[in-house]
Amino acid sequence: MRVLVINPGGTSTKISIFEDKTEILKKSITHTREELKSFKKVFDEGPYRKKLILDILKQENIDIKSFDTVVGRGGLMKPIEGGTYKVNDQMIEDLKNEVNGEHASNLGAVLAKEIGDEINVESFVVDPVSVDEFQPVSRFTGISDIEKASWLHALNHKAVSRKVAESMGGKYEDYNFIVAHLGSGISIVAHKNGKMIDGSGGRSDGPFSPERCGGLLAYPLIELCYSGKYTREELVTKVSSAAGMYDYLGTKDMIEIQNRVDNGDKEAKLVVDAFIYQTTKEIWMYAASLEGKVDKIILTGGIAYSENIVHKISENVSKLANVAVIPGEMEMEALALGALRVLSGEEKVKVYR
Numbered sequence: 001m002r003v004l005v006i007n008p009g010g011t012s013t014k015i016s017i018f019e020d021k022t023e024i025l026k027k028s029i030t031h032t033r034e035e036l037k038s039f040k041k042v043f044d045e046g047p048y049r050k051k052l053i054l055d056i057l058k059q060e061n062i063d064i065k066s067f068d069t070v071v072g073r074g075g076l077m078k079p080i081e082g083g084t085y086k087v088n089d090q091m092i093e094d095l096k097n098e099v100n101g102e103h104a105s106n107l108g109a110v111l112a113k114e115i116g117d118e119i120n121v122e123s124f125v126v127d128p129v130s131v132d133e134f135q136p137v138s139r140f141t142g143i144s145d146i147e148k149a150s151w152l153h154a155l156n157h158k159a160v161s162r163k164v165a166e167s168m169g170g171k172y173e174d175y176n177f178i179v180a181h182l183g184s185g186i187s188i189v190a191h192k193n194g195k196m197i198d199g200s201g202g203r204s205d206g207p208f209s210p211e212r213c214g215g216l217l218a219y220p221l222i223e224l225c226y227s228g229k230y231t232r233e234e235l236v237t238k239v240s241s242a243a244g245m246y247d248y249l250g251t252k253d254m255i256e257i258q259n260r261v262d263n264g265d266k267e268a269k270l271v272v273d274a275f276i277y278q279t280t281k282e283i284w285m286y287a288a289s290l291e292g293k294v295d296k297i298i299l300t301g302g303i304a305y306s307e308n309i310v311h312k313i314s315e316n317v318s319k320l321a322n323v324a325v326i327p328g329e330m331e332m333e334a335l336a337l338g339a340l341r342v343l344s345g346e347e348k349v350k351v352y353r
């Protein structure tokens with residue numbers, strides 16, 4: 001089976017080719033802010049990103065007709081349970097109408113379907129961002145107009161959990177994990193026997209990240225909204241891509257920030273300490289969702305490459321459970337394997353309605 005995997009992100013489009021479970025090609029196209037500025041909506045970027053993908057395949061002398069399936073990172077469709085879904089018209093319509101918000105991953109299904117349709121093969125998405133397995137009690141905020149919903153890096157969460165479970169000799173469903181995805185966005189989630197029952201994610205919840213705010217205080221936020229300092233659009237941009245480390249230190253690059261710390265920059269040290277403190281607190285908090293029965297804490301995402309941060313968080317949570325570190329992400333592999341599981345009949349494909 002030859003699988004084309006497409007993963008559109010805020011600043012990149014990643015593609016991989018898998019032959020069965022083996023990745024034979026991986027490419028990442030970086031998009032600058034300037035480049036994407038001309039598109040009003042994420043959805044408008046589709047044709048541009050598609051052309052870049054097809055150009056790479058051409059450069060690599062890969063015939064698109066050679067693919068047996070195309071799989072994309074699923075975005076913000078209606079809340080659904082985890083699994084592999086065939087891309088259908090309803091899904092495309094919902095993504096186009098941004099039923100659950102705007103995010104680059106919304107293009108995953110669109111690009112997979114367009115290329116799949118062209119070569120007459122099925123297209124899929126796996127564990128989209130809108131996978132919502134929260135238990136009812138996790139949804140309360142204390143204000144009936146606002147419900148907490150799942151909006152997180154579900155694909156990588158489930159992929160690293162499956163990997164760690166396998167290394168422990170069991171299945172994802174056999175264990176309780178707390179997974180901290182530490183990337184440019186952060187999500188920290190309690191996984192109970194294969195379900196993400198509670199967690200903090202990309203929408204102003206949890207610790208601040210390299211580019212996003214964390215959980216915000218209601219009253220100061222109301223004051224800021226009505227202060228006239230920012231328009232609505234500016235504030236949305238700020239909390240989603242110009243907050244966190246960037247707002248405090250002017251960069252989202254954790255390697256640079258660590259260099260500053262190593263060179264004695266006290267301000268940078270305090271911000272990094274605050275990040276470690278908030279992340280530690282959040283991990284301990286989700287232990288409560290698992291009644292303290294935590295089989296493993298998993299640290300993943302780009303920041304999990306940082307020896308200093310990983311060491312400090314691991315020390316801070318060592319009384320709770322052992323820590324496994326899977327730096328970076330396993331998204332491309334998770335997408336390919338998700339499609340292969342349904343094509344081989346190992347797992348039933350899910351229908352999006």
Ligand SMILES: Nc1ncnc2c1ncn2[C@@H]1O[C@H](COP(=O)(O)OP(=O)(O)O)[C@@H](O)[C@H]1O
Pocket residue numbers: 009182183184185210252253254255258301302303304305306307328329
């Ligand atoms: N070796 C490293 N040490 C510390 N931080 C790193 C390292 N490599 C990447 N990062 C940081 O990880 C973050 C990006 O994480 P990543 O998981 O790639 O996020 P995304 O895919 O959401 O952009 C950036 O802040 C980057 O600086």
Ligand SMILES: CCCC(=O)OP(=O)(O)O
Pocket residue numbers: 009010103129151152153154183184185186187201202203
């Ligand atoms: C919160 C899940 C979606 C998300 O924010 O992903 P990125 O951090 O890759 O933008």
